[in-house]
Amino acid sequence: MSNLNPTLRGLVYLGIGIAFLVVCAGLSFAVLPGAGIGVGLPVITVPGEALGGALPADEDYGLGGGLAGWTNTFVAMILADIMVLAFAFLVRRSSKNFTRQVPSRLQSWAELLGGFIYSQTKNFAGLRPLALNWLFPLAATIFVFLLAVNWMKLLPGIESVGVIHCAHEGFTGYPTRYSGGSYSLYVDQALYAGERATEETYHACEEWKEAGSVKPSKEALDEAANTLAANEAALIAEIDTLALNDAERQARIDAVRLEAVEEVWEHPFFPLTADELRSGVIPYIMAVTPYVRGGSTDLNLTLGLALVAFFAIQIFGVAAQGPAYFQKFINLDAIGNAGKNPIGAINFLVGIFEIVSEIGKIISLAFRLFGNMFAGGILLAVMSLLVAFILPAVFIGLEVIITSVQAMVFAILTIVFCAQAMEGHHGEEHHDDEHDQPVSNVTI
Amino acid sequence: MIEGSLEVGLQALGAGLAMFSAFGPGIGIGLLVQGAMQAIGRNPDAASAIQQNMILGIVFTEAIAIYALVVALIILFVL
Numbered sequence: 001m002s003n004l005n006p007t008l009r010g011l012v013y014l015g016i017g018i019a020f021l022v023v024c025a026g027l028s029f030a031v032l033p034g035a036g037i038g039v040g041l042p043v044i045t046v047p048g049e050a051l052g053g054a055l056p057a058d059e060d061y062g063l064g065g066g067l068a069g070w071t072n073t074f075v076a077m078i079l080a081d082i083m084v085l086a087f088a089f090l091v092r093r094s095s096k097n098f099t100r101q102v103p104s105r106l107q108s109w110a111e112l113l114g115g116f117i118y119s120q121t122k123n124f125a126g127l128r129p130l131a132l133n134w135l136f137p138l139a140a141t142i143f144v145f146l147l148a149v150n151w152m153k154l155l156p157g158i159e160s161v162g163v164i165h166c167a168h169e170g171f172t173g174y175p176t177r178y179s180g181g182s183y184s185l186y187v188d189q190a191l192y193a194g195e196r197a198t199e200e201t202y203h204a205c206e207e208w209k210e211a212g213s214v215k216p217s218k219e220a221l222d223e224a225a226n227t228l229a230a231n232e233a234a235l236i237a238e239i240d241t242l243a244l245n246d247a248e249r250q251a252r253i254d255a256v257r258l259e260a261v262e263e264v265w266e267h268p269f270f271p272l273t274a275d276e277l278r279s280g281v282i283p284y285i286m287a288v289t290p291y292v293r294g295g296s297t298d299l300n301l302t303l304g305l306a307l308v309a310f311f312a313i314q315i316f317g318v319a320a321q322g323p324a325y326f327q328k329f330i331n332l333d334a335i336g337n338a339g340k341n342p343i344g345a346i347n348f349l350v351g352i353f354e355i356v357s358e359i360g361k362i363i364s365l366a367f368r369l370f371g372n373m374f375a376g377g378i379l380l381a382v383m384s385l386l387v388a389f390i391l392p393a394v395f396i397g398l399e400v401i402i403t404s405v406q407a408m409v410f411a412i413l414t415i416v417f418c419a420q421a422m423e424g425h426h427g428e429e430h431h432d433d434e435h436d437q438p439v440s441n442v443t444i
Numbered sequence: 445m446i447e448g449s450l451e452v453g454l455q456a457l458g459a460g461l462a463m464f465s466a467f468g469p470g471i472g473i474g475l476l477v478q479g480a481m482q483a484i485g486r487n488p489d490a491a492s493a494i495q496q497n498m499i500l501g502i503v504f505t506e507a508i509a510i511y512a513l514v515v516a517l518i519i520l521f522v523l
Contacts (some may be wrong), residue, residue: 046521123496364507370509374517409503416500 016133021390028388029190036281038187039388040174041194042159042288042381046374048073048298049289065439072162073288073298080148080295087144117143120412125419130320135418138312142305143411146296150403151374153294154396159377162290166205167197173285175270178215185288192386195269195439197285204267205284215280216264225278228260232274267356296373296406299366306365309414313361317421325421329355361417365410455523459516469509476501 004012032038043049047056054061060069087110092098095107103111117140118132125131153159164183167173172194177186208214216224235256239249257271261283268283295301317325327333334347376399384392398399480498485492 044521046517215472364504367514368503368507368510371514371517375513378517409499412500 024389025387032388033188033190033192036177036186036188036279037184038190038192040185040187040192041385041387043171043173043292044378044381045171046299047071048293051075051163051291053163053289071298072293073295073301076149076158076292076295077301079292080145080152083143083148083152084141087148088092090391099247113144113147114140116408117411117415120414124412124415125422128320128422130422131419134319135312135316135415138418139411139415141227142309142414143407146305146369146407146410147404149295149301150407151263151379151400152292152321153297153373154399154403158292159294159381160288160289162288164286164288165208166202167285167287169197169199169202171287172196173287175272175276176282176286178280178282183282183286185286186276189277190371193385194287195285197287200267201285204269205286208266208284215282220264221278221280224260224263225274227263228257228277229274229341231256231260292338294373294377296369297377299370302370302373303362303366305369305410306362309417310358310362312414313358313417313421316418320422322355323330327351328421329358365413369406369410372402376402455519459519462512462519465512466509469505472505472508473502474501476505 007087028039048071050058050061050065050069050071052060052065054069056062059065059333062069062071063074071183087106091106094104095110098107100107108292118136121131121136125135141417164176164185173187174187174192174194176183177251232253235252239252244252254271257273258268260274261268261272261277264277265283269285270281270283272281272283314325317328329351331351334345334351338345380392380395380399476498480494483494487494
């Protein structure tokens, strides 16, 4: 191809690219739905989903409900903890307690991540020992933990492989198929967002499950399918003579199908075709609860981390300034000097507003991380539903950037807030020192 | 003739209206980056320090858009 001129070569590359896209679109719009494994939308809920299928209002939801009550975001957090601990342990071992002169590969990674946070700490909080010995480890831990938690949701199998259970009221779900000892969702159309479950469909599905998830025998299915095929052919011949619009026509066909499905399944929801009936598609609305969902897509984790950061800020403030730190909120000096300097009493009011903004820090830290991660998950799900190939890869690349930036932002904001708390009102002299240095010495 | 449930439609409308507030932070981030770029253009040596403060400023501005996003998500998936 090197003998072609650049324009022609560009044309060839463009052609290859377009052909690739056409193949991908064909796969996700024709081949996959044809095989019954088209892309479905995952269940989108704000709280973490319990592995046993319980809802947040249920008794066995959460840690009290045993393993089945654990939420998938909790599992993700435990996995991330294990990963961070394993990383720390391996780094210590491979670097022989950071005594090796030539760093190993893992050690270089650890030094890259740690060095970044270290330089940020120096930048914002200065060289005081409190910052370097206590604030830096805290911020670095938050950073590495958030990287692990955030990146985990981009791995394949996470947010997709899980337990199939009956879809609760208000959630959307798909019919399922049982083959080779495991269940899978049966999605036979492209861009099919599933059906919304109601209370009746949930109870029909639960009844079937409580009766032992009995699957009808091959003969019964074949028989019902054959009857359905005959009835449907007769119906189509009949309604072709009538002038019906598409919706009415479909409604009549569905009624016949539903009747046939009821022969073998109790209270079915989906009007299956004869082929689907024969292949053993289960006509109840079911949904998948993934074993692991991105940990930071749960508000509990982000709010917990924000609370850790909030208390750290107060502790650093007290450690650096002593009880005088709380004068930032309730300014006793301002009231005490009110006789001499009445205008200064306004500082007392300013302090009250500081309390509000301090509580705002918890909310903004928690919701920033949660909002970004949850929206990212939905974005990936919707993009995968539209086109199963290529397009999601672009957005996964985008998500890699967003997740790392959010981890970085959380860590840096912790440093900045703690540094502010440590400096207090009398931090001006410290600032003057910094201005004397040439600006180019400040590094990111 | 409108088909489908009114509740779902109103939810979608509410979420859309909530996200309308993203235009404020959009302008804010634009102004921030404009200022930072001009500053870097005048004093390229200070680029790293300016960038750092710019990112912090963007993060605080973006937080407001994120609040709107969270409200929209709650309207869509919780209410």
